[in-house]
Amino acid sequence: MVRRMQGARRFATVAREAPAMAAAGLVAWACAAPRTPPPVGWGESIVVCGRAVEIGVPVVTWTDPGGYDATATAYDPARPPEHADLDSGRRYSPGRRRDGRVLVPPGSGDRDLLASVVDQFVVHYDVCGTSRTCFDVLHRRRGLSVHFLLDLDGTIYQTLDVRDTAWHAGPANARSIGIEIAQWGARAPSRAGELDEWYASRDGGTRITIPERFGDGGLRTSDFEGWTARPSLQRGRIHGAELVQFDFTVEQYDSLVRLLAALCSELPRLLPSAPRDEAGRVRTGALTAEELDAFRGILGHHHVTARKVDPGPAFDWERVLRGVRERLELGQK
Secondary structure (H helix, E strand, O other), rough: OOEEEEEEOOOOOOOOOOOHHHHHOOOOOOOOEEEOOOOOOOOOOOOEEEEEEEEEEEEEEOOOOOOOOOOOOOOOOOOOOOOOOOOOEOOOOOOEOOEEEEEEOOOOOHHHHHOOOOOOOEEEOOOOHHHHHHHHHHHHHHHOOOOOOEOOOOOOEEEOOOOOOOOOOOHHHEEEEEEEEOOOOOOOOHHHHHHHEEEEOOOOEEOHHHHHHHHHOOOOOOOOOEOOOOOEEEEEEOOEEEEEEEEEEEEHHHHHHHHHHHHHHHHOOOOOOEEEOOOOEEEEOOOHHHHHHHHOOOEHHHHHOOOOOOOOOOOOHHHHHHHHHHHHOOOOO
């Protein structure tokens, strides 16, 4: 199996195109070097209806040592999570239901049944910085859940089977899969200075200040350096408001593409597409209720509700969608 490559060095000179990315027309900001192999026992498979589906990147499930378990029901009665079902302690719903009707029974192993129900994937950023902190905030403090956490180094944490309903995107929950990508998020231009404590420019690139902020931060890659995929501060509009944001890491994009390709293959109603405007650009505003109901594919949280702006203007939609389509055309997950 081809192992992932980690971006390890940035260049102060004009960025070179990496051979592996040249065919896709992507600019590489890193010289690739083999990443540290995961310890024995780590897998590269997600869980769909109780069955392992290999995706080719490091995955830690909720049953693995060090995994994050969204099915856990314990909580501190003195400080109960904000949204948990306090009678059961649950932060998710077993199976899939809509309007009181059971769509996928709890514990179901029927992948075809799940494929007839799940046709949306919602992308969030966590504004927490690392998946360890994100899970603590979501599960222990807020009483919410999401199927996947994507850490800075590209490690994917699966917190519950995709046949179950995570509480992450309101009206999209019953038919969607959700992911929280470790990131510090977008800011109004007047608040751009707030990002300086999280990012540092060096050697012509931008590096996430992981050791300075978190120690190991729970990251699984011991030699991870944390370079953003594009070195400059990105600008764009969400819901008509201008925002600035640093990019995600190369490792995060690689893992997200592989995860999405696997899910689109397993669940064919989930299309490798995003909402577009009349000019063909990925939309930067929320969908109407009717549009959301009709859409099948990959959404930003901002497409679901006007109260959210994630995954933000730095998220490279075309890179992700192109990568997913290419893998599906080649028959790869």
